[in-house]
Amino acid sequence: MKLDIKNTFIKELPADSMQENTRRQVENACFSYVLPKKTAKPELLHVSPEMLENLGFSKEDAQSEEFLKVFTGNAVLHNTQPYAMCYGGHQFGNWAGQLGDGRAINLAEVEHNNNHWALQLKGAGETPYSRTADGLAVLRSSIREYLCSEAMYHLGVPTTRALSLALSGDAVLRDVMYNGNPEYEKGAIVCRVAPSFLRFGNYEIFAARQDFKTLKTLVDYTIKHFFNHLGKPSKETYLAFFGEVSQRTLEMIIHWQRVGFVHGVMNTDNMSILGLTIDYGPYGWLEGFDFGWTPNTTDRQHKRYRFGNQPNIGLWNLYKLANALYPLIEETEALERILDEYKLDFETKSLAMMRSKLGLEVEDAFDVSLVQELEDNLMLTETDMTIFFRKLSDFKIEKPSEGLEIVKEAFYISTEIVEEIQQKWETWFQRYADRLGQEQTASEERKENMNSVNPKYVLRNYMAQLAIEDADKGDYKLIDELFQMLKKPYEEQPEHGKWFAKRPDWARHKVGCSMLSCSS
Incomplete structure (x- = not known):
């Protein structure tokens, strides 16, 4: 060497x-x-x-x-x-x-x-x-x-x-x-x-x-x-x-x-x-x-x-x-x-x-309140950040009423989207559609731009934990699978589609998934 x-x-x-x-x-x-x-x-x-x-x-x-x-x-x-x-x-x-x-x-x-x-x-x-x-x-x-x-x-x-x-x-x-x-x-x-x-x-x-x-x-x-x-x-x-x-x-x-x-x-x-x-x-x-x-x-x-x-x-x-x-x-x-x-x-x-x-590419004075309202809505119910923003690139200006349907995969418990919360989301999607109307970017180009900053795949703790548990048994294949997938986090990679998913219920309170110490 x-x-x-x-x-x-x-x-x-x-x-x-x-x-x-x-x-x-x-x-x-x-x-x-x-x-x-x-x-x-x-x-x-x-x-x-x-x-x-x-x-x-x-x-x-x-x-x-x-x-x-x-x-x-x-x-x-x-x-x-x-x-x-x-x-x-x-x-x-x-x-x-x-x-x-x-x-x-x-x-x-x-x-x-x-x-x-x-x-x-x-x-x-x-x-x-x-x-x-x-x-x-x-x-x-x-x-x-x-x-x-x-x-x-x-x-x-x-x-x-x-x-x-x-x-x-x-x-x-x-x-x-x-x-x-x-x-x-x-x-x-x-x-x-x-x-x-x-x-x-x-x-x-x-x-x-x-x-x-x-x-x-x-x-x-x-x-x-x-x-x-x-x-x-x-x-x-x-x-x-x-x-x-x-x-x-x-x-x-x-x-x-x-x-x-x-x-x-x-x-x-x-x-x-x-x-x-x-x-x-x-x-x-x-x-x-x-x-x-x-x-x-x-x-x-x-x-x-x-x-x-x-x-x-x-x-x-x-x-x-x-x-x-x-x-x-x-x-x-x-x-x-x-x-x-x-x-x-x-x-x-x-x-x-x-x-x-x-x-959004054009600056607008109302963007601060648009972002604030979005963040408030995201915390109304448990909403997966990665999935929400990735799915949002499919939003169509001419169909704001379909916004909630487009991002529904991001909600952990869909029944929590009661009428009051649904109304807040519909109001925001209408604001978002109006705001996008000020942009000159075509929808396909906007989708591409959004997908270049909103990853489809990130190393969620439960994914790392699965690789750890396999490795403890002497099986290291998942380490390589995740390593290869995470090289292209912004690409669709349909062969890895199972990893574009919310945290599973079994991982909600599991050590190594939801709780980690400095000794980790």
């Missing part, structure tokens, strides 16, 4: 002075050298052909013993030194101090076709940042991460990627719902890939410790390698850097809202500095349209990370990043202007996103 290795992170940033892999506070360092844990009986379950190509691997490479060993932590690539990153973070609104890569080990950085990639194993063993945990991962969470990161990419959502999914051959003890009933599960390892895995918490830890020298070194490194169009380091450049991070974060969250994705754990240590969706834990897609829904059982009481609050949390996290960068900028007003811009841009970009979902 020949790769173009570029280890900029470990060459240009300060390393932990201690070599021992013991849990501790790591001071004045961006990372610690650490080797992955060798596993009992590694087995590759799936490899992404796209990521193989992106990294410069051949198909033969993926079938080699060396590939298996490297991407299960049993061998180290030539001329590389694996490491775990040091970072802190705010978790559920509270400063948690040092966190770091507790179960992720970075293997190397690779360049191919003018693209830069960092390779990281998740579930590869203990690091100095593991605290009381074992640094390992289980098959169920690894399947969810592997499938979802690639699915999100094909949905057009900024995201980290995945190269491979493997069994470790080891048993891992986990308490799925944190209720005192731990059980052994199959251990697994995912190779995650991204231009960088830097997150807000990497900068927060040095600001919190008043280690401004390392903070500046890290910010300068980040700008040099990932924002070099902003120019040489200066206060103005640091401000421009924060402004771009803010905009990328907003763009990512707007995409989440567009497809109905809920991250579940938007702590600052789970926020990518590049505006990528990172750390797929207790995520989920809306089944019934509900601004108050969260997939995370840990968040069930306060619902901090609920669907409708994701844009606000993005802003809250950016405030924390602004505080971390402040020592390099020392201009409160300039930072606040960028944060205020996020608020304004969210309103305009969110409305633009909803217009695209509705097939």
Whole structure:
């Protein structure tokens, strides 16, 4: 396997002075050298052909013993030194101090076709940042991460990627719902890939410790390698850097809202500095349209990370990043202007996103109320978001009275559409028809445009759970079936029509389908 290795992170940033892999506070360092844990009986379950190509691997490479060993932590690539990153973070609104890569080990950085990639194993063993945990991962969470990161990419959502999914051959003890009933599960390892895995918490830890020298070194490194169009380091450049991070974060969250994705754990240590969706834990897609829904059982009481609050949390996290960068900028007003811009841009970009979902191209002052009325209606009864918007593309201007019939498949319990609710929907469909009448777009073109932003297929939790249950029995076919289908989420794919369906009743309250914990 020949790769173009570029280890900029470990060459240009300060390393932990201690070599021992013991849990501790790591001071004045961006990372610690650490080797992955060798596993009992590694087995590759799936490899992404796209990521193989992106990294410069051949198909033969993926079938080699060396590939298996490297991407299960049993061998180290030539001329590389694996490491775990040091970072802190705010978790559920509270400063948690040092966190770091507790179960992720970075293997190397690779360049191919003018693209830069960092390779990281998740579930590869203990690091100095593991605290009381074992640094390992289980098959169920690894399947969810592997499938979802690639699915999100094909949905057009900024995201980290995945190269491979493997069994470790080891048993891992986990308490799925944190209720005192731990059980052994199959251990697994995912190779995650991204231009960088830097997150807000990497900068927060040095600001919190008043280690401004390392903070500046890290910010300068980040700008040099990932924002070099902003120019040489200066206060103005640091401000421009924060402004771009803010905009990328907003763009990512707007995409989440567009497809109905809920991250579940938007702590600052789970926020990518590049505006990528990172750390797929207790995520989920809306089944019934509900601004108050969260997939995370840990968040069930306060619902901090609920669907409708994701844009606000993005802003809250950016405030924390602004505080971390402040020592390099020392201009409160300039930072606040960028944060205020996020608020304004969210309103305009969110409305633009909803217009695209509705097939509207011409701007109209009444669109705000049209969207508001639609969202109110969607919450009158349990209504599947994905199916509703996909079916809406079949709506005909000249037949507004048929609107409810067109989207009826999206309603979980059709008998709940009583006369009062039916009237509200008919009123809205008439408004929608009148509004579409202002557009110049032909109905077929509008349908095509709508279907390009409203996916037909998303990775619903029950689908991932079925793949997990099969995999636990040694059957991995469904992993590949979902992987292939989710590459084309906007296409009709009639051969996969069974997956264009509401969540089945058996999944409504099932662990892994409706309820997920951070241990997932």
